[in-house]
Amino acid sequence: MKLKLTLILAAAAVIGGPVSAADIEAGKKKAAVCAACHGQDGISMIPNYPNLKGQKAAYTEKQLFAFKDKKRNDPIMAAQAAALSDDDIKNLAAYYESLGKK
Template structure:
């Protein structure tokens, strides 16, 4: 019976729709990123990476790592700290959507 309950619970969790990221909301939130990473995610300064066209999961991981302190950079940690999980998802979706 325990195995059946576990299998059912796993199925329900796996079948639940993930919260969709909102690229438009990410675009609105991206103004703070534009100073270093460019208005369209293409940086004019070689030391700052281009964000446009990066994979969404990669961008989200990097922002989460900056926020948690796993990845250290005084500027990016400060920028990522106030972001919510939704902000991170939305920003990542926005930059991933740019070709």
């Protein structure tokens, strides 16, 4: 009986634990650096650089973490991503998704 109760309480703590929501405003502030290559509102003026406006947050997070973890190789993006915290990445991704489609 004690084991069941312990398992139920542990599951409740995990399921009902705090959820960290991304901060779109913080992402907007952090995006000032990104604008040099990806455009003021996530629309790049340089054909080789992708547009970020409206990109799904999960995709943007995946790519930024891949640069940060050196699973993707690009000297510029690796340096930029290395300077980002996990929260910065989530905030940036939420910000660009919040801009909607082009």
